[in-house]
Amino acid sequence: MTTATTTRQTVGTPMTRVDGLDKVTGAATYAYEFPTPDVGYVWPVQATIARGRVTEVDGAPALARPGVLAVLDSGNAPRLNTEAQAGPDLFVLQSPEVAYHGQIVAAVVATSLEAAREGAAAVRVSYEQEPHDVVLRFDDERAQVAETVTDGSPGFVEHGDAEGALAAAPVRTEAMYTTPVEHTSPMEPHATIAAWDEDRLTLYNADQGPFMSSQLLAAVFGLDQGAVEVVAEYIGGGFGSKGIPRSPAVLAALAAKHLGRPVKIALTRQQMFQLIPYRAPTIQRIRLGAERDGRLTAIDHEVVQQRSAMAEFADQTGSSTRVMYAAPNIRTTVKTAPLDVLTPAWFRAPGHTPGMFALESAMDELATELEIDPVELRIRNDTGVDPDSGKPFSSRGLVACLREGAARFDWALRDPKPGIRREGRWLVGTGVASAHHPDYVFPSSATARAEADGTFTVRVGAVDIGTGGRTALTQLAADALGIPVERLRLEIGRASLGPAPFAGGSLGTASWGWAVDKACRALLAELDTYGGAVPDGGLEVRADTTEDVELRASFSRHSFGAHFAQVRVDTDTGEIRVDRMLGVFAAGRIVNPKTARSQFVGAMTMGLSMALLEIGEVDPVFGDFANHDFAGYHVAANADVPKLEALWLDEQDDNPNPVRGKGIGELGIVGAAAAVTNAFHHATGQRVRDLPIRVERSREALRAARAEAQKRGPGAAEQGKPVG
């Protein structure tokens, strides 16, 4: 313990992760690792059809194997409260209906993992199969406008008259864009230990929101609120997939209840692709209308994405388009088509990520059409008020980010002409795109306690999914208390620590931090009444920010940024290399520059990966994903990630929240893919509107570029030749 008498502020300094040593030495305990005596192991039996019903589960061959304790199916599994407000994907083994390939249709519990796995392989399941449809189509007649999308707004929003304005616009662009299924792929696969104590359930769970998960599970199991403890001390990444408990967690709790002993489950990587939700694929049409000076007069953004036949889920794919640019006529439509698939769910910056790929590609197309610099085009369309709500922004740093990024990226030296920069066998180009994410804050509670030994304990139902949240909260609490971090003990990662939102929507640090700050300051005030001396038994204060959040002034709250990328394309093969990426962000105060940089750089890498690599290959015949491991589903490897820089601007935000920061986790991915694909266009002169740009699409583009050059005649054959 330090004896320093002066305490320096830690917020804003690059404090090394407080849990880094525990993680790299293995001392940090992840969900699967909690010692549990007499634990059973459950292994799911998964549907090999995509639609129909189970007619028979023959568990006898499994039960005959050594170590097998039970075979569960929809006939003998404990009943859930299927009236609960929860996605039907969670009502595991409650009916023989099969709604998607890979669905849990039975499960084997055994005394060892191996016995459970072998037992599951021995279970014989018979089906009555029905035809399935797993392919998303723009013209799917079943597609309906979503009543609400995941941010709570309607699927259809129109301001002005987009159709009329488009018809009257001097300049118009129209194009279709597609994004594929993307899998969240956290390093730690989903894992759960479930243990019952009469009507109380404890779940050690790979979980982004222990408190909210405990409420959801209480409802699903028909228990009293507060009867479920969820422990999520360390999480190896979630990216939305651990935002709520998924079907394997429910299965573990069902199996534990059935057997009357604790049960654990950990998914294989292959099962992650089959049982854990993914980012819905999208087909998007964007039409822009503009004056010749580049000012937008109309934006029409129409999205068709998939839901499951079981349940609605509609990413907020049109929501960025509603606030980005100052067009008087904006229409956004998000439709969902019901398919025989696992219901999709959140994946880093849900909706905004695919939506901004389309919008920022379209802006680049408009810039090309108008021969206006794409940075300048975005600046010309900046807006002081939110075009959707009409409210002023609490702060909006888009233009500042674009300008700062352009200066640092030597954008002024850029020749706007596409397809002309050649270095050896490579064509080289640069691209830009805007970044955006809403700035959410949810109410939270926290407890601060002064201990008799001069230390302090702060408790908040937060969770650190690998982002650095534990470190940021440590800094915020220590600063609020005016103590060095060594005198602070921070406890997070349990539902029983009190109401708190999940680590999702980039709202964690701002939401939990506000409650932590409030509790700490209230504790100091309370201590003052004791003359600064800690009474016997310590002193504890609880704070809740529900009212504070409600009483915030009415602003439109968002964070913004700008991505710049340089790519090169091999003219022999179509291979694409990203040379460098720069992201500049305005997200209020940055609590910890070190962990913030990791967040931004990580998100930008995911954007690069989305642009060039990631695709869940839908198998129409079997109804599943043909590629379901990391040999077939490619995420960026180190060798793919170039010189990658992230920086942020000082931003004062009109916000009563003492954290004074906006969310940063998701901002870094939004727009990143478009910066890469816009750079590809600048390099080759050809636009690829379907992600990812793998080598076959790149080669198609190069072929089209050569064909165009030939059509222009011998004089135009300069295309692709060295310049300067």
Added chain:
Amino acid sequence: MKEFAYARAGDAAEAAALMAERPDATYLGGGTNLVDLMKLGVAGPGLLVDVSRLPYDRIEHRDDGSVLIGATVRNGDLAGDPGVRERFPLLAQALLAGASGQLRTVATVGGNLLQRTRCVYFQDVSKPCNKREPGSGCPAIGGAHRDLAVLGTSDHCVASHPSDMAVALVALDAVAHLRSVDGTTRTVPVAELYRLPGDTPHRETVLGHGDLVTAVELPPPPGGAAMRYRKVRDRWSYAFALVSVAASVAVADDGTLADVRIALGGVAPRPWRARIAEERMRGGRPDEETLREAARAELEQARPLPDNAFKVDLATDLIVAVIRDLVARKDRA
């Protein structure tokens, strides 16, 4: 639990005896592919005969310029061997283009040659596959086949061989040394080690039960040759080849191609020696037109499917690019 026996052989004779006893026995090298397949339920040997510690772990550079590479030499060690790097750079390049550092440290030369296709249907026991279950059908032909073969395929199987190393070995005319269970030895050119699928895609090599790869022999490199292994894949490391080219070129004083050897990876059920292209190039001038015409002639035999048709043109372009660059000595080691 699915049980299997494990035995570590002290020498080749012991390994052979173990194999002879059990028709369900399989040799285990580094295990980087076989163990995965066992986990997936694709392979289920009753006995693993671990040959990874047999005394075949040396790389012998002989006076005549040939090299004898023991079958248990690890991929990483082979890639790092100074003599190999200097005289057979395309082999070192191919090895380093494969897998990851961790896998290369474990994987053996013998095991690399005998690794199985990464076809997603072969690896998924809930799906039909003629290679895994003869006669059950090939869903890849109408399904996910983007990564699979365009040359040497049949109506029964379009699987591609995943090795990088084997492609380099085939270009270098390497010969595999084999030892049978009865102790007799024989040699087979690596190019002839593999069968094409035909209507028996489950029979992948010419090896009989218990045949053990003990070494791979490289003949002396062609004089004055420049060599290169170039691999096109979805990302810049740790991905299988979409198309790869291993090539060795020697240019005569008059500028014609005196010696040219080309093998293709990622496009066929085996490392594909492009003899037609070589034939057309040999003795000719290495101008773009000649190279392209030769490469096209090789790929004329291709039977592309909708999602892997791009490999035909890509292989053609890659052959041209690699030979062109080698002639310009840009890639000379």
